[in-house]
Amino acid sequence: MSTLEHPAIAKVAAALVEAGQHTAAEGIRILPSEVRTAAQAAAALGVEVGAIANSLVFRAVLPGAAADAPLLALTSGAHRAHTGTLAVLAGADEVGKADPAFVKEHTGQVIGGVAPVGHPSRLITFVDTALRRYDVVWAAAGHAKSVFPTTFDDLLTLTGGRAADVAGEPGEGVPR
Numbered sequence: 001m002s003t004l005e006h007p008a009i010a011k012v013a014a015a016l017v018e019a020g021q022h023t024a025a026e027g028i029r030i031l032p033s034e035v036r037t038a039a040q041a042a043a044a045l046g047v048e049v050g051a052i053a054n055s056l057v058f059r060a061v062l063p064g065a066a067a068d069a070p071l072l073a074l075t076s077g078a079h080r081a082h083t084g085t086l087a088v089l090a091g092a093d094e095v096g097k098a099d100p101a102f103v104k105e106h107t108g109q110v111i112g113g114v115a116p117v118g119h120p121s122r123l124i125t126f127v128d129t130a131l132r133r134y135d136v137v138w139a140a141a142g143h144a145k146s147v148f149p150t151t152f153d154d155l156l157t158l159t160g161g162r163a164a165d166v167a168g169e170p171g172e173g174v175p176r
Contacts, residue, residue: 008109008142012118016148019117019158027149034144036112038077041138041147051134052077053127053155055114057103060092060124070106071095072123074116074139074155076130079167089164090124112144116159125161127152132163 009028016025035041038052045052054075059068071090073081087095103111107119116125116139131137132152139155141148156163 006143006146008113008115008118009146010142011108012115012142012146012148015115015117016158021150021154021158024148024150024154028141029147031145031147034112035147036144041140042077045138045147047136047138048078048134050076050078050130051137053116053131053137053139053150055116055140056081057098057107057111057114057123058083058086058095059098059102060087060090061094061096062090062092068102070098070102070123072107072114072116072125072159072161073128073166074125074131074159074161075128075166078130081128081166082168085164085166085168086126089126089162089166109140109142110144113140113142113146115140115142115148116150116155116161118142122160125159126164126166127155127159127161128166129163130165130167131155 042049058071060071083095
């Protein structure tokens with residue numbers, strides 16, 4: 001099976017087409033080797049690390065919920081998401097690291113290749129406002145060797161996410 005035929009990449013491509021993002025789906029690139037970090041992706045694409053949209057999945061403990069909910073932070077590769085900020089933004093009691101099994105269960109994809117779309121159901125999503133400064137943003141396409149071009153606005157539309165400063169601490173322009 002070629003990498004383009006990989007089920008997770010096919011699911012991402014289908015989700016992009018369904019959302020009317022034909023150019024993004026046609027722009028899926030298969031890189032020569034896996035790029036599991038923003039720095040590796042930026043080097044492979046010849047772009048600034050900040051133009052890489054890291055898809056980071058967290059566990060959110062929501063008030064009254066029976067189980068932890070997945071929370072997706074699409075973060076600029078130039079910095080890290082602040083879990084306290086994500087908790088405030090999501091109205092969660094706590095936000096913490098998700099293990100590989102939790103990520104796979106809720107996205108259908110593995111860490112290092114998690115795309116913003118193509119998941120079994122829509123995730124609580126925040127899109128880092130730092131990505132707004134790039135005309136083209138690169139996101140994973142369901143596999144650690146795949147990426148696709150998009151924009152900040154398209155990430156908001158595709159995910160139904162909310163624009164947020166995900167790197168700042170609560171109180172630094174982040175509502176409490």
